[in-house]
């Protein structure tokens with residue numbers, strides 16, 4: 001449906017943003033939404049306002065049946081079946097439309113979590129890997145939310161270490177059933193789902209996935225967890241005691257379940273990014289409105305510099321996260337444009353290409369949401385700390401995003417590890433780019449690049465180029481020092497991941513700001529100011545992270561030489577971030593919300 005709007009959008013290789021230069025026309029942004037997509041956003045927003053927000057007290061109190069009723073209402077509008085093919089009762093729409101829905105429905109984290117688990121990690125394994133019979137049996141029920149879906153990988157002793165699960169499956173003597181024994185922990189929708197995708201090892205070694213109906217003999221659901229946040233969503237353990245699963249319910253191939261488990265998490269991470277963006281927009285609306293209404297020292301606190309700094313920092317990071325999310329789903333849709341609608345495995349492979357972007361979005365967006373929630377509490381002072389106002393809930397709800405779908409520590413390791421692996425396999429010319437930068441930086445400075453560029457956002461563009469070079473230089477030093485042992489240097493890997501993520505965030509924001517400016521929209525000034533703030537932040541983060549990496553790799557004269565190179569790469573005149581903050585805050589206050 002939206003493909004025609006995406007024609008110029010480039011389905012670049014995953015991770016290539018670090019090496020290649022893109023033009024604004026080549027990236028998808030919310031400003032490119034088609035008319036139909038705008039309507040989807042408006043319908044989702046109306047649903048959030050009229051159905052989700054009034055139900056918040058009942059959902060958070062876990063009043064029986066409220067969440068399920070809400071999900072069914074959402075299903076009637078097609079919200080929960082957007083990625084299910086039409087022949088199984090779904091809408092079979094593009095990923096941008098799915099992203100818009102997830103984003104604009106995110107008025108309450110408990111609902112976003114339940115929906116994300118249902119539509120994403122709960123349903124997509126079946127869409128991608130199910131047999132025709134399995135799809136016919138289950139997808140129509142999931143499309144209407146007659147049954148909710150859950151994804152059960154984690155166990156008490158293996159969360160991050162997911163390959164180490166202990167749940168076992170053995171084939172029954174007559175070959176008709178797999179008999180599963182074990183326990184799953186922390187399962188979202190655990191108490192409400194009708195269908196569970198459960199991971200177990202056949203004969204203790206072949207990692208496999210099984211579709212298990214709720215009333216299967218031997219499956220029992222444990223008590224609800226009492227959680228810090230997302231209290232309205234169901235999280236339960238599952239107990240499998242001689243659970244009899246028909247052999248027809250093996251999902252995908254025996255021994256290949258890890259592909260299912262991990263590939264679906266890429267989409268889970270992307271969806272989480274969308275939900276964080278939507279959640280942050282709501283939190284920002286509270287922050288800005290409160291700052292405008294609350295008076296101190298004879299004026300609204302929105303006029304105070306330090307409150308404006310909070311508003312501006314939150315808005316800028318939200319802008320970056322939103323830009324990355326839509327850029328990535330735009331690339332995915334462009335990449336899927338020539339994939340046969342029935343070839344769901346191929347579609348899944350194309351999505352997997354963007355695993356690095358998905359992990360970056362997961363880490364950046366979850367940390368962005370934590371910042372926004374913290375700034376909301378800070379802006380509200382004492383009122384931010386009591387349950388009578390939404391700030392306290394936003395603050396509690398935000399924390400889980402840094403834990404599930406792979407902790408942020410694990411995702412940081414994935415970001416650098418995946419790029420390095422691709423480079424080693426020759427799939428991404430990262431090593432060539434690193435060599436180029438290493439050659440360039442070891443030559444004396446030419447002093448011919450100092451002339452002031454006066455094109456649009458030229459200062460921010462120059463900082464992006466510098467941030468890329470700092471990242472490649474640091475990656476080069478680290479791989480020379482540790483070689484294949486780099487993956488065991490977790491702190492170095494995480495610092496490199498932060499640099500890589502900042503580059504993707506800044507470039508996505510910058511290209512979007514340029515696109516907005518080129519189309520002469522009224523939001524051009526605020527988009528440019530937010531990009532200015534992000535560019536300053538990127539340089540600060542990149543330089544600090546690079547110093548740590550270099551110090552971990554060298555000492556003495558070698559370290560001093562490398563630090564001199566870093567100083568040269570990082571040299572720039574700081575922008576006036578006080579003025580930029582004022583500009584961003586002023587636009588937020590005028591709009592009474594996040595201004596884009």
Ligand SMILES: Cc1cc2nc3c(=O)[nH]c(=O)nc-3n(C[C@H](O)[C@H](O)[C@H](O)COP(=O)(O)OP(=O)(O)OC[C@H]3O[C@@H](n4cnc5c(N)ncnc54)[C@H](O)[C@@H]3O)c2cc1C
Nearest residue numbers: 151152153154158159160186187188235404405406407409
């Ligand atoms: C509310 C909620 C809902 C959930 N929903 C689901 C669900 O629907 N389905 C499902 O399968 N699971 C679900 N989970 C489980 C979740 O995915 C795990 O909690 C998460 O992956 C972390 O695993 P863990 O809790 O065992 O922590 P651990 O893996 O023990 O991690 C503890 C700490 O050690 C760090 N750590 C671990 N290994 C490494 C490493 N190699 N390098 C560096 N640091 C490391 C972690 O980052 C973390 O900081 C949910 C959890 C919660 C709390």
